[in-house]
Amino acid sequence: MTKPAPGTGSASNKAAAALSIEDRIGLYRTMTLIREFEEQVQRSYLEGLVHGTTHLCNGQEAVCAGVAKALREDDYVSYTYRGHGQCLARGMDLEAAFAELFGRETGVCGGIGGSMHLTDIDLGLIGAFGIVGAGLPVAVGAGLSAQLAGRRQVSVCFFGDGAVNIGAFHEAMNMAQVWKLPVIFVCENNLYGEFSHILHTTPYEDLVIRAAGYSMQSELVDGNDVLAVYDAAAPAVARARDGQGPTFIECKTYRHRGHSRTDPAKYRDSAEVEAWLKLDPISLYRADLRAAGLMSDVGAEDVAAEARSLVKAAADRAAAAPWPSQTQDFMATMFVQ
Amino acid sequence: MTKPAPGTGSASNKAAAALSIEDRIGLYRTMTLIREFEEQVQRSYLEGLVHGTTHLCNGQEAVCAGVAKALREDDYVSYTYRGHGQCLARGMDLEAAFAELFGRETGVCGGIGGSMHLTDIDLGLIGAFGIVGAGLPVAVGAGLSAQLAGRRQVSVCFFGDGAVNIGAFHEAMNMAQVWKLPVIFVCENNLYGEFSHILHTTPYEDLVIRAAGYSMQSELVDGNDVLAVYDAAAPAVARARDGQGPTFIECKTYRHRGHSRTDPAKYRDSAEVEAWLKLDPISLYRADLRAAGLMSDVGAEDVAAEARSLVKAAADRAAAAPWPSQTQDFMATMFVQ
Amino acid sequence: MRTNEKIISAGVEPIERVTQEITYREAIVAALREEMRRDPKTLIMGEDVGESGGPFKTCHGLYEEFGAERVRDTPIAETGFVGAALGLALTGYRPIVEIMFADFLGVCFDQIANSIAKHRFMSGGRVKTPIVIRALGGAGLRFGAQHSQTAESWLLSVPGIKIICPSDPEQAYLMLKAAIRDDNPVLVLEHKALLSMKGPAPIGIDDVTMPSGPRVLRPGRHATIVASLAMVRKALAAAESLNAEGIEAEVIDIQVLRPLNVAPISDSVRRTNILVTVEEQAPTGGWSSDVVADVVSQAFDYLDAPPARITLPDHPLPYSPHLEDALIPSPERIAATVKSLL
Amino acid sequence: MRTNEKIISAGVEPIERVTQEITYREAIVAALREEMRRDPKTLIMGEDVGESGGPFKTCHGLYEEFGAERVRDTPIAETGFVGAALGLALTGYRPIVEIMFADFLGVCFDQIANSIAKHRFMSGGRVKTPIVIRALGGAGLRFGAQHSQTAESWLLSVPGIKIICPSDPEQAYLMLKAAIRDDNPVLVLEHKALLSMKGPAPIGIDDVTMPSGPRVLRPGRHATIVASLAMVRKALAAAESLNAEGIEAEVIDIQVLRPLNVAPISDSVRRTNILVTVEEQAPTGGWSSDVVADVVSQAFDYLDAPPARITLPDHPLPYSPHLEDALIPSPERIAATVKSLL
Numbered sequence A, B: 001m002t003k004p005a006p007g008t009g010s011a012s013n014k015a016a017a018a019l020s021i022e023d024r025i026g027l028y029r030t031m032t033l034i035r036e037f038e039e040q041v042q043r044s045y046l047e048g049l050v051h052g053t054t055h056l057c058n059g060q061e062a063v064c065a066g067v068a069k070a071l072r073e074d075d076y077v078s079y080t081y082r083g084h085g086q087c088l089a090r091g092m093d094l095e096a097a098f099a100e101l102f103g104r105e106t107g108v109c110g111g112i113g114g115s116m117h118l119t120d121i122d123l124g125l126i127g128a129f130g131i132v133g134a135g136l137p138v139a140v141g142a143g144l145s146a147q148l149a150g151r152r153q154v155s156v157c158f159f160g161d162g163a164v165n166i167g168a169f170h171e172a173m174n175m176a177q178v179w180k181l182p183v184i185f186v187c188e189n190n191l192y193g194e195f196s197h198i199l200h201t202t203p204y205e206d207l208v209i210r211a212a213g214y215s216m217q218s219e220l221v222d223g224n225d226v227l228a229v230y231d232a233a234a235p236a237v238a239r240a241r242d243g244q245g246p247t248f249i250e251c252k253t254y255r256h257r258g259h260s261r262t263d264p265a266k267y268r269d270s271a272e273v274e275a276w277l278k279l280d281p282i283s284l285y286r287a288d289l290r291a292a293g294l295m296s297d298v299g300a301e302d303v304a305a306e307a308r309s310l311v312k313a314a315a316d317r318a319a320a321a322p323w324p325s326q327t328q329d330f331m332a333t334m335f336v337q
Numbered sequence C, D: 001m002r003t004n005e006k007i008i009s010a011g012v013e014p015i016e017r018v019t020q021e022i023t024y025r026e027a028i029v030a031a032l033r034e035e036m037r038r039d040p041k042t043l044i045m046g047e048d049v050g051e052s053g054g055p056f057k058t059c060h061g062l063y064e065e066f067g068a069e070r071v072r073d074t075p076i077a078e079t080g081f082v083g084a085a086l087g088l089a090l091t092g093y094r095p096i097v098e099i100m101f102a103d104f105l106g107v108c109f110d111q112i113a114n115s116i117a118k119h120r121f122m123s124g125g126r127v128k129t130p131i132v133i134r135a136l137g138g139a140g141l142r143f144g145a146q147h148s149q150t151a152e153s154w155l156l157s158v159p160g161i162k163i164i165c166p167s168d169p170e171q172a173y174l175m176l177k178a179a180i181r182d183d184n185p186v187l188v189l190e191h192k193a194l195l196s197m198k199g200p201a202p203i204g205i206d207d208v209t210m211p212s213g214p215r216v217l218r219p220g221r222h223a224t225i226v227a228s229l230a231m232v233r234k235a236l237a238a239a240e241s242l243n244a245e246g247i248e249a250e251v252i253d254i255q256v257l258r259p260l261n262v263a264p265i266s267d268s269v270r271r272t273n274i275l276v277t278v279e280e281q282a283p284t285g286g287w288s289s290d291v292v293a294d295v296v297s298q299a300f301d302y303l304d305a306p307p308a309r310i311t312l313p314d315h316p317l318p319y320s321p322h323l324e325d326a327l328i329p330s331p332e333r334i335a336a337t338v339k340s341l342l
């Protein structure tokens, strides 16, 4: 690894220090729920309940949990095909999420969208974009909307390291900066696109360097440290609400599994994988909480057990849900009539 | 104007100091020829000989002349709809250029391309791109070709300040840097897109800042000083030939006329226009040459008179050239049969 | 050639007193202005649409009235601002974007085809995406191969977006107003060779609805000519000259390309038994093939001859004026084609 | 169902000894490998095509044989690398690019439609642009609305690019080889649901030419079914089941969408008098309308019934498996449609 280039911001105000014990444990709960959800998706896929393909975010839970904590209910969030974590961190109903992955009528998109396209507008989850980079201009539009409406909302978009090479990223970054929009660009740098290492496709490993090209405020954080993520996100969100414009936050992280269901991820060095597994965000945070005397191992197990049972129950209910009707009015699904 | 951000390079090696007197006068000749050409295009347009629209480069002659001087015959050059200067600086036949603008059979593209699309592959003039930014990825391809062929060629692309906001720019810059290609990105920053000032669409006025986002070597030069342009281009070209990768060169310049034939350019402050007209690259360079004792005012007038007569004769011949045949085999024009 | 009937056919009560002679360009401006007055959630974005009033002056005066926030100049970044339109629409606004030349739709094709056209559908119909994309296209102005396309057929195969193409000031006005009120994405293809065309338009009218399909511009019994955009005038001219020879051609403006409603054309063909289409596009992939194929299935037994499609040639348009002119369908060619089928 | 005739129809001498049973995926790899061996100016670029062998393994082993320079991983930047292909082609190389999902053609639509397809034409025919763009498309794998399109019709209206779509290993092999040798831009649309399909292919053959049009896969006298890509197998299955009822359907693989050559289909219709088309696309803007319109003009008097077009519905494809399955044309639907016309 090259030495990280510093971002332009200073996360040193330590917003996380102000979090209540409840909030801290809540973060653990969120990450654990996401992990258990993804593990269940994996199992359900093998059982034939999830169709086509699916992109899991195991190992990256601290990013969506940490950022979500900094947001209000009326903020806007957009993300990618690897978007289950973002949705759960915003409170998407577990059963509706599973039902969508299973292609059922009770899915959050009626079984029409699928694993890559979870959307729930009522939660500000404005969309999951399957085309790399495509969500960023949309997030800029939501940011413009927030600016125009004047209600101090922000628009956050999540994307991967591979997305910083596509044109849509560039156009969105520039527009957000020129118009000083309340947009937070969260780059989950998990070091790989599909199978290519970032240095194969980008001139450097620290993507905050990109932000410099737009004179955009930026932060480089340990994306496996949920409090560090929160520490970067909270002031960025505050600045955005105050009309001080966008921030680019790079979160260094790692996906535990392959790119998608069919990828055994053999292109990754086993030493690298080992090293990152040791940096598992949930284990690290659990150790933190234990050290701070906020949660015992037993407490942590309770959280996990609760998450597991919630997830299991939701998946079971989703698996029993009906298939969407083949004779439904697809035209009304497509167009407001 | 904000204070120019320095580029990453140092043009201080003063390649221009090594230019012969002949070469120096040659640069004057090139700029004058381009100016006289554009003036004639303007007149011909008013006479109805040039059709549709045309984009003149009056005021920007130092950029194409200075860069062209740093190139070899086997290098590749791409440019935009505002590309007459680049073509003439590479030696495009005047009559063939006019004939193309007039839509005649003897045009450099048989009258098929027009003012926006002058191409002459034999001169390494690989193409004029009418879609903003579209030429940059193509230039990257030519640079890749040069790298693969191993003959120390370079690929130069010219584009405007407005082009740095579009996706194609970004993808091209990144690819050139990742693959260390011999590509010189020459941004002619004339402060305006069509009618919008750069600060309206970009977060700053100094576009070298963009280059920082790719860790790309860059130079910021006075684009109205032909020797300064050469001083930036020559070492960039040398580095590219040596396999040291791409350079981004920002040339500050100004177009004397509107964006295209229909634009009276009323959006520009008259004080600004005045100031820049005083910085006319040809007058400035003439003063330099006079001060250095290399060319008298009479000599300069001779050069201009010669250019005028060459241009006039070429335009007259072009105006007398036949129209392209309506029954030609367009399918063979489109496809190699 | 204009009657109240036509205004009615576009779903509008005829209010003769407001009908004015205006240009196609003025019609666009009027529609934008009125709808922006009507709904504060509307806004327009595009390159140089602000203080400059638009490269083709189709936003003239809007900046002065609505200000920089609602009449917004963008960077040259079609993917960026078309994508932003989706973000605005999803969060309560009704964005209108201007694509300076329809040829540039290629730069933002993905945002339109994969995001805008599919977003509501993929959400299970749970979001609303009221977006208008206006793009100025068309040949005849010696703009060369990259600035002369109507792009009519580029998005014809993409479900999830409506496509309309006004051929005169009246429809430029009425359809654009309706498009802005529509809760779905609408691509409005305008033609730059029509910008100075004059005609009556019911300015100030409030009761507009999206037309459900083609519109008969000139009745006739001997042949049906269907055309779009700048070809409509050529078709009308052809009909006029045919009339002198005693041939009465019915002229239909297709006007709504998506969703395509061929029934009125089939009705016409059932009466005329002859079909000729005219489009300013290559011979393949365009609406005229769809129209022919549908008419054949709807009115098979009524066709006296195979329908003829008049199109551009199957290569890009050249710059040279005489070449360009020779390749664009002309009234003479249309009239000759009709006669060849009788 | 396979005979030497078919190989001949693609312009290849039948050399039975080299015919092997391979998959569609292996056919692609073989064609790439052989042509890259044949001409050192060829190279391939795309996302993860190098050491990983391609997301769909269609470049398997190429990196090992030809190295990183000729089998080049790119950033996720379709505009960038498709545009780079043009620069390579203009300067003496013969680039092949892989678009991972055909759905992503939208991201680089401008580079294809405005640059690649027009560059030679705009130069007055003075440059050469040998470029192959391969894109893997198609539905049936529950990939949702943004990863299931064949994109067959997106570029159908753009002159200046050839479009081919192989429906079996033999044609995947032969046509890709011919495309790589072609001096013009060729878009090769492959179908991901066919990747594991097995069939004979004359591996190692050197004498290939671009097919000039459709190919008859199964002769028949009672009806003509024209299909593309994954729909070809469905059409063959339909023909098989119709056969059991004594109906002999001729099955034609359209295979070359641009330039479109409908003559062989008209010939067939002149014998069968019935035409059914099957395409995995929306009802408008696709090749089937062009085919119907052309057949109607070429064989008007031979049609016993209006041609029927079987297509996807006019909305994006949903994710849920049963929904997706119900919407993709099936052999049953094809057979029933044929019978309804007899």
Ligand SMILES: Cc1ncc(C[n+]2csc(CCOP(=O)(O)OP(=O)(O)O)c2C)c(N)n1
Pocket: A082, A130, A131, A132, A159, A160, A161, A162, A163, A164, A166, A188, A190, A192, A193, A194, A259, D047, D076, D077, D078, D100, D104, D107
């Ligand atoms: C325009 C486009 N090109 C290619 C793809 C195929 N693709 C899907 S995900 C992916 C890798 C993205 O990597 P990254 O942005 O790092 O996100 P991650 O998957 O690591 O979360 C690619 C190439 C796509 N979806 N869109």
Ligand SMILES: Cc1ncc(C[n+]2csc(CCOP(=O)(O)OP(=O)(O)O)c2C)c(N)n1
Pocket: B082, B130, B131, B132, B159, B160, B161, B162, B163, B164, B166, B188, B190, B192, B193, B194, B259, C047, C076, C077, C078, C100, C104, C107
């Ligand atoms: C993708 C695209 N969008 C818009 C245009 C219309 N257009 C042509 S030139 C131009 C301004 C370009 O400005 P700049 O890059 O600064 O170059 P200059 O004309 O100043 O040389 C615009 C917007 C275009 N050709 N392509």
Ligand SMILES: [Mg+2]
Pocket: A160, A161, A162, A188, A189, A190, A191, A192, A193
């Ligand atoms: Mg990644």
Ligand SMILES: [Mg+2]
Pocket: B160, B161, B162, B188, B189, B190, B191, B192, B193
């Ligand atoms: Mg400029």
